[in-house]
Every structure is written in structure tokens, then in C-alpha cells.
Amino acid sequence: MSLISPAARDALQRWLEGQKALNDASDHTIAAYSRDVGDFLTFMTEHKGQTQGLTPLSQITVSDMRAWMAFTRSGKVGSRSLARKLSAVKSFYRWLAEREGFEPTAVLSTRMPKFTAKLPRPLDEDAARDMIDTVEMQAGEDWVAARDVAVVTLLYGCGLRISEALGLTGRDVPLADSLRILGKGNKERMVPVLPAAKAAVARYVRLCPFPMDPDTALFRGVRGGALSPRIIQKGMEQARMQLGLPATATPHAMRHSFATHLLNAGGDLRAIQELLGHASLSTTQAYTAVDLTRILEVYDRTHPKAG
The missing domain is CATH 1.10.150 (DNA polymerase; domain 1)
Structure with a gap:
């Protein structure tokens, strides 16, 4: 300079x-x-x-x-x-x-150059697990570590948007077998809750120093107010640097990973669309890091007109 x-x-x-x-x-x-x-x-x-x-x-x-x-x-x-x-x-x-x-x-007035939007980059299964483990090590207090693990586990284990996870209140605990989520466009969906997500949230609630009132945010900042998304983003930034993961390893990438890993395990594309709360199937396809052959295999196996 x-x-x-x-x-x-x-x-x-x-x-x-x-x-x-x-x-x-x-x-x-x-x-x-x-x-x-x-x-x-x-x-x-x-x-x-x-x-x-x-x-x-x-x-x-x-x-x-x-x-x-x-x-x-x-x-x-x-x-x-x-x-x-x-x-x-x-x-x-x-x-x-x-x-x-x-x-x-x-x-x-200078125009932005045109570029093709990149598809989301999910983490592989080992990296997703490592991210959750490493996020836990970023916090200085046990309850804060438990909180961050619970949030990231909900992103990966339930495919929630970060705004949806942070929108949960004391009324939602203890977590039931499914969550009623109000997503984009006020579209409601039911999301199954894995035992690991239940356990992570239960541990956080047990350690949290603030009362779990029905109408207050479930996830709290260190002063007791509603947790800011930026805190989770920063924790994941630090974790991905320690793990050597790319900058695309964000909270939203955990949601991408949820979709991709379900599809790779044989999940139905249409069912995954419902779990994610997507309006169109093409959006769900963009979320999944699989090639066209894999998608066609799912269609051939599940489409009513197949065969």
C-alpha cells in the first residue's frame, strides 16, 4: 500500500x-x-x-x-x-x-460481472461430526459449549435453517419426537428429531443458567438475551480453521449436509424436500451433492410411473 x-x-x-x-x-x-x-x-x-x-x-x-x-x-x-x-x-x-x-x-454505476451461482457444498459425514465436536471446544464455559453443540446438531440432525433453530422457545423443550417448524413464507412443516439432537438440547437446558420460560428464546447469549446467529457463525469459523475446512463450511452447509447424507443413504427426494421445507424439488436437488445418475436412480426406484 x-x-x-x-x-x-x-x-x-x-x-x-x-x-x-x-x-x-x-x-x-x-x-x-x-x-x-x-x-x-x-x-x-x-x-x-x-x-x-x-x-x-x-x-x-x-x-x-x-x-x-x-x-x-x-x-x-x-x-x-x-x-x-x-x-x-x-x-x-x-x-x-x-x-x-x-x-x-x-x-x-459499474456493473457487476455475471457469474453462475455455485451449488452449496455439504460436508462429508466425518467432517460434519468433526465440526460438531470442534465447535464444542471453542467455548470457555460448559453451558456455552453445550449450547453451540445443540444448535449445530439441530442444523445437521434436523436440517433446520439457523433462524429456525434459534426461533425455538422454552415451550419446545423437552424436544418431542418431531418439531413443528414455521419456515420461509410462513410454511409449516413437521421435522423428526433424532435422539442425538434431543440429547444435545437436553444437556444444554440442564446446564443453561437462565430459566426456560415458555415464551423466551431457547438458546441464550451469555447475558441472557436471545442468541445471535453471528455467535454460531463465528464458532464455526474458528472450528473450520482448526479442521482445515473451506470457507463454505458454514451453518447453512450443515443443512446441505443433512439433505445430501439422507439422499446418499437412499432417502426419497420428495420426502427430503418436505423435511427441508422447499417449495420446489429443483431447490432440493441443488442442496444435494450427488450426480445426475444418483438422482435418476432415486426417481427410477420411487416414481409412480417408473418401470
Whole structure:
């Protein structure tokens, strides 16, 4: 970042501090923002042939933006990564324009590169189990460790969305053999509860220092309020780093894994659709890491017109 002017460097640092404080951005996200916007500012210095203070930066043109995108692509950066970099630059420019009083149209009007959305990446069965075990080791208190294990076990063992797991209340315990879940679009579904999930939640309830009132959140933060999804996300981030798993090993990946492992074990695609609360079968197919041959085998075995 030696080519960046002191004024631009200071502005970048203040923006990063704001992202950390106001948006609760993770250290990983802040590092990516710093790198992406820093690379952009360095390019503009070299592209223009002079140090870019705040006034020159306010005069960036559409042509300058195209030159930056072409240069970035030449470094074999894929469309998805370029879209991420452009998003960071736009966010920085929105902040800078408001602070400095200029119109950032040239930057904000730059179109995102098109890319094909990646299919979800489930964990294999061993990795899913390792994730649950390792999440438990991230917490400093026994009840917090039990809480995090219970949440992740519900994601994997019942295929719940994290919002659905954290939406459970004291009224739901002790867990019955099935849960009535209100999902997206207020669509209700019944989800079987595995013994392992029952046991994990029961252990958490036993250790939790807060009373389990019927109308309060089942899963609590350390101060007693409803647990934030970000806490579970952070715990899984730390666990996946210890396990050497990719960044795709998120809470939602546990739900993907639930679907994939059921299908691989011979589960019916339509039944799995119901368990996940998907409106369409194509969405369920996208959740399952199996090839077309495997899907066709299930159809051949279960479709009424097969044979």
C-alpha cells in the first residue's frame, strides 16, 4: 500500500474501522476489504501516473473503472472474486462520497460481472461430526459449549435453517419426537428429531443458567438475551480453521449436509424436500451433492410411473 497517498490511506482506515464497529464485520472480512480496496487505490495511482489524493479519487471515470476491471481480470481473477472486489470498492466509495461531498456515479454505476451461482457444498459425514465436536471446544464455559453443540446438531440432525433453530422457545423443550417448524413464507412443516439432537438440547437446558420460560428464546447469549446467529457463525469459523475446512463450511452447509447424507443413504427426494421445507424439488436437488445418475436412480426406484 506504499503507492497510496496518506489521505487515501487514512480514509481507507477510517472506513474499515466503521465497518468493524457499525456492521460487526469479522476480521477476515476486514482483511479482505483492506486488500481489495487497497489494490484498487494502488492501481489507480499507477494507472493515472500520480499519487491519488481524495480529490483525484473523486474524479474517477467510467473508463478508469473499466481499466481496473480489465487489469484485475488479467490476473486470472474469476467473476465471483471480481464481483466481491467491486462490491468492496463501491461500499468504500459510498462512504467516501458522503464524507467528501462528491458524486460517485462512475464507480457505483459499474456493473457487476455475471457469474453462475455455485451449488452449496455439504460436508462429508466425518467432517460434519468433526465440526460438531470442534465447535464444542471453542467455548470457555460448559453451558456455552453445550449450547453451540445443540444448535449445530439441530442444523445437521434436523436440517433446520439457523433462524429456525434459534426461533425455538422454552415451550419446545423437552424436544418431542418431531418439531413443528414455521419456515420461509410462513410454511409449516413437521421435522423428526433424532435422539442425538434431543440429547444435545437436553444437556444444554440442564446446564443453561437462565430459566426456560415458555415464551423466551431457547438458546441464550451469555447475558441472557436471545442468541445471535453471528455467535454460531463465528464458532464455526474458528472450528473450520482448526479442521482445515473451506470457507463454505458454514451453518447453512450443515443443512446441505443433512439433505445430501439422507439422499446418499437412499432417502426419497420428495420426502427430503418436505423435511427441508422447499417449495420446489429443483431447490432440493441443488442442496444435494450427488450426480445426475444418483438422482435418476432415486426417481427410477420411487416414481409412480417408473418401470
